[in-house]
Amino acid sequence: MEKGIINNHLRQTNWYVITGGPSSGKTTTVNILRERGYITTMEHARHFLDTQRLKGKTIEEVRKNQREFQLGVLDMQIEQEKEIAPHVQVFLDRAIPDALAYYRFLNLSVDDKLTDALRNVSYKKIFIMDYLPLKNDYARNENAEAQKKIHALITAVYESLPFPVVHVPVLPAEERVNFILKNL
Numbered sequence: 001m002e003k004g005i006i007n008n009h010l011r012q013t014n015w016y017v018i019t020g021g022p023s024s025g026k027t028t029t030v031n032i033l034r035e036r037g038y039i040t041t042m043e044h045a046r047h048f049l050d051t052q053r054l055k056g057k058t059i060e061e062v063r064k065n066q067r068e069f070q071l072g073v074l075d076m077q078i079e080q081e082k083e084i085a086p087h088v089q090v091f092l093d094r095a096i097p098d099a100l101a102y103y104r105f106l107n108l109s110v111d112d113k114l115t116d117a118l119r120n121v122s123y124k125k126i127f128i129m130d131y132l133p134l135k136n137d138y139a140r141n142e143n144a145e146a147q148k149k150i151h152a153l154i155t156a157v158y159e160s161l162p163f164p165v166v167h168v169p170v171l172p173a174e175e176r177v178n179f180i181l182k183n184l
Helices: 026-035 046-053 058-065 066-083 098-103 112-119 144-159 173-182
Strands: 015-019 090-093 125-129 165-168
Touching: 015 026, 015 144, 026 090, 026 173, 046 066, 058 173, 066 098, 066 112, 098 112, 125 144, 165 173
Parallel strands: 015 090, 015 125, 125 165
Antiparallel strands: none
16 A cells, blocks of 8 residues: 555544455345344445436446546545444445555546545455456446456455455355354
8 A cells, every 4th residue: 555545544443344356245245234234335336327327327438437437436435434433333335445446457546535535444344255256237347357356456455454354255145244243
């Protein structure tokens, strides 16, 4: 991580990040946690695409301007993390540092908005999901090579931060959730 990005995580949170490359079971895991009564968040890339589709844009139009797309997702993530009280136990479906991995994947220069957001992040623990066989849909268009590269970049970003990282192996979905809960 670039020097000075993290401000020694001045505040403590009770937030757990569920992350990993595309098609790693993040959202399935978060949904099971929600079904079990835990507080969770949504994944913002898909939500941003959905909001743009409601405005009449196609997925191709939105993805054509990757900087605008990444900034839209980042804005949503920043706003969401601002609204969560630090003491609340929550499972985040991705978090602000994911944006840095995607900026790197897309060869976008890091802007002040991302740098400022990264200075203030604080998480209790990071759970990086090992990736599963790639399944594309309307919102996910990466190939297997991109999936592996994004996963490696996400792993590198989070492992460079001062928060504990746990790698979640490929297991049936319910067992992955049990693994996470045993490793809080």
